[in-house]
Amino acid sequence: MDLLSLRYFQTVAKLENMTLAAEILQISQPAISKMIKNLEGELNVKLFDRTGKYIRLNEYGKRFLVKVDLALQTLEEGKTELLDLSERPTGTVVIFIQAGSYLLPDMITLFRQKYPEAQFKLLQQDQEISRYPAFDLCISSTPLKIPGTVSTPVLTEEILLAVPNEHRLATRKSVRLNELAEDGFISLKIGKQLRETTDSLCHAAGFAPRIIYECDEPSMVRSLVRSGLGVSFIPAVTWGGSQGSSVVLLPIEEPISTRTIEISWYTNRYMTNVAKKFKAFVEDYYKQLEEDKLKNESTNPKA
The missing domain is CATH 3.40.190.10 (Periplasmic binding protein-like II)
Structure with a gap:
């Protein structure tokens, strides 16, 4: 049993497709099939169930794959550790x-x-x-x-409220979040951690935010607020400071808004x-x- 056989088995096991595995490994399909058969002969068990041209990893194969993954990962870590010992931060x-x-x-x-x-x-x-x-x-x-x-933890930052400079609250020094219950919010999409945090802040303030725009990127959120299309939450440090003269950043008095x-x-x-x-x-x-x-x-x- 050699490392090459184990690497070939790992690839075939994850793909469950000899043809695709052969293409990825850049060897012929007969060669990889022969190597898998030799490995099964050495282990004295079948690692795959074969139905026509299709193969499926069986229970023996699944158990063996766990050990192979661990062994190859350990060897790769050992190689990396030796490079580290040579003090090359690569x-x-x-x-x-x-x-x-x-x-x-x-x-x-x-x-x-x-x-x-x-x-x-x-x-x-x-x-x-x-x-x-x-x-x-x-x-x-x-x-x-x-x-x-x-x-x-590496940083605790305040979450501010960004409003267009013509917003009714723009001249305030701070706001309570429930004062924005009827406003339209510009937000990151569901699944983003900041979205989960800010939705929770709104719920703590007694309302569900009315999301009028959902974005993939912070830059789009900022652009839409600058265009006067709604209000949004802005992390004070990680999203930068000033958002331009067309946007006012307001501290939130209640609830406490940090992350x-x-x-x-x-x-x-x-x-x-x-x-x-x-x-x-x-x-x-x-x-x-x-x-x-x-x-x-x-x-x-x-x-």
Whole structure:
């Protein structure tokens, strides 16, 4: 039993299609079929049920696949660990991004200025991913309910209300959220963490928000508010400060409107050197954001 046989088996098992597996692995179908048969002969069990040209992973195959996945992952981690020991911060950092996506391009750009060989793979909340996705780091704004992970907060920010400058409340210093119960809201789509948070804030204020526009990106939310088409929630730090002269940002008196950004990681998986460095970089980045905001508030106090 060699590594190549295990990798071929893993590919066939996940696809349950010899032809497609052969195309992906760039070998002939007879060659991969022979290798699978040899592996079954060595194990003395059938790993697949065959019906004509179709194959299905059977119970033996499913159990063996779990072990093969673990073995190949462990070997890959061992290879990466050896690279790390040579103090070369290279490789790919897999980030599951659930909040703060607006800031991520800047973080990656600044980080790669120092470590140009670092690569990144981004998993987003609205992608087709498994319930427990494989990642090095996750940036989220709600507690991450994935077994085997731990989290640390990196930023707590105020959630402000953005209104057009001609809105009836635009001259106020602050508002109570229930004063907006009849307004039309511009919001991110259902499934986004910020949308879940702001919907909960509205419900705490005694009303369900009347959503008139749903958007995929923060930039579109801001544009629609600037156009005077509705009101919206704006995280004070991660979505930037001023939204332009056509928009007024108002603190919310009631209910308390904040969110905490956290960074999470698996405790039972090896974290590469480059992932560790990026984790520390993210923590410092958010700390600097908060310090800059406090400094700006002290030099430009609200009237």
